[in-house]
Amino acid sequence: MRRDVFQAIADPTRRAIIALIALQAMTPNAIAEHFDTSRQAVSKHLQILVECQLAKQEQQGREIFYQLDVAKMKEIDKWLEQFRKIWEDRFNQLDTIFSNIKQNKP
């Protein structure tokens, strides 16, 4: 079973859940009301998010509040870092090319 951050954000419903619990802690029932799926389906998504540490759970009586663990989101950001460097370099290269064209340098 693959359970990493990238697999977790692959599902659109899961991304929507992430957006919800990013703002405030919510219970599975409260979350499920925002979708056309059952509570159990949402619970499964939450379980996956907890499993790869994208969400924290906090029990309160018979309710369980889920909230996004922002720290883990940085892992995606960290992975993007290598490409961010490239797409900035590419832009710089384009600039230099353009500059060279302007200055008639090959």
Added chain:
Amino acid sequence: MRRDVFQAIADPTRRAIIALIALQAMTPNAIAEHFDTSRQAVSKHLQILVECQLAKQEQQGREIFYQLDVAKMKEIDKWLEQFRKIWEDRFNQLDTIFSNIKQNKP
């Protein structure tokens, strides 16, 4: 068939391919040499990457060179933006929200 950027980067092999073709354009055979899978498997991955515009292909004789389309990577970055705001601005407030829930403060 789900075919968006997030689904594309979900697979670890595909992420490795992305890292390869980010540096330079490569042929399917050349890419496949870096992995334990067949050329056809790599070709399938490349097809998915092209499909969601994460890669461009450039035919040259009987060879086809694939290279990363950095622009599309920004889509992920754009999605991360909303959470980046949270983890930078509200990092400390998140704990307060949790505490308030415990104490039944809205």
Added chain:
DNA sequence: TAATTACGCAACCGAACGATTGCGCGTATA
């Protein structure tokens, strides 16, 4: 105390995924 509520867990099902194998087609090379 009995009924209700909130939830996780397990079984199950159809669809999608990732990989392999076996082609056919165009391009290079002898």
Added chain:
DNA sequence: TATACGCGCAATCGTTCGGTTGCGTAATTA
């Protein structure tokens, strides 16, 4: 011109995914 090469496409197969349904359990409420 015959052969080898690079590639995409289609069929196939086992596995995983996302969903539903049906429970069991613990906490609340009547």
